[in-house]
Amino acid sequence: MTEPTDQCLAKDRRPGESAKAFQAARLYFEMGPDRSQRAVATRLGKQPSQIQKWAKQWEWTERAYEHDHHLVSEAQLVLINRARENASVWAHRKEEHREKSFQLSQKLTAKAEQMLAYPLATTTTKDGITSVQPAKWSFRDAPNLLTAAAKLSEQAFQEDDAESLLRDEAFIIEDYKPDVIN
Numbered sequence: 001m002t003e004p005t006d007q008c009l010a011k012d013r014r015p016g017e018s019a020k021a022f023q024a025a026r027l028y029f030e031m032g033p034d035r036s037q038r039a040v041a042t043r044l045g046k047q048p049s050q051i052q053k054w055a056k057q058w059e060w061t062e063r064a065y066e067h068d069h070h071l072v073s074e075a076q077l078v079l080i081n082r083a084r085e086n087a088s089v090w091a092h093r094k095e096e097h098r099e100k101s102f103q104l105s106q107k108l109t110a111k112a113e114q115m116l117a118y119p120l121a122t123t124t125t126k127d128g129i130t131s132v133q134p135a136k137w138s139f140r141d142a143p144n145l146l147t148a149a150a151k152l153s154e155q156a157f158q159e160d161d162a163e164s165l166l167r168d169e170a171f172i173i174e175d176y177k178p179d180v181i182n
Contacts, residue, residue, distance in 0.1 A: 014058055021054040028060050029067040102156035108149035112142045 013022040028040050037060075041051040055061070115137050122133045
């Protein structure tokens with residue numbers, strides 16, 4: 001088997017290979033897993049013995065393997081690039097969600113602090129009449145707000161397993177080098 005080089009890949013015409021032999025070889029390679037020399041002979045209107053001769057002389061089996069391997073490597077790269085893009089999109093969404101959760105926790109905390117600083121009732125006296133206006137919240141509301149704020153804040157600072165796995169996959173993808181036939 002001839003080892004492929006940058007100048008001599010399965011898709012390339014070999015030195016000395018006739019145009020007709022190369023055309024037949026390309027047809028053979030492009031047939032994929034259902035390829036056969038007989039099918040090439042039929043499609044090109046050639047004698048099967050001529051196709052067999054070319055196939056042996058120009059190493060079609062080895063070149064077809066190289067061709068298939070190249071196609072699989074390209075398909076793997078496409079999948080890896082899609083996974084990388086998807087991971088990037090979801091990482092961005094996760095970061096946006098985390099930031100929104102943190103900002104909301106800050107607002108809830110500030111609101112709870114305002115509630116605690118505000119009296120439960122206001123007393124006003126007008127024309128000798130004293131009115132007591134109850135607040136629109138009670139002490140039980142502040143802890144609920146603070147609990148919600150704490151949960152949101154904790155979520156914003158915490159990494160969950162899915163995010164860790166996503167980050168790990170991104171590192172694995174960065175280190176990926178497709179198989180290359182040497």
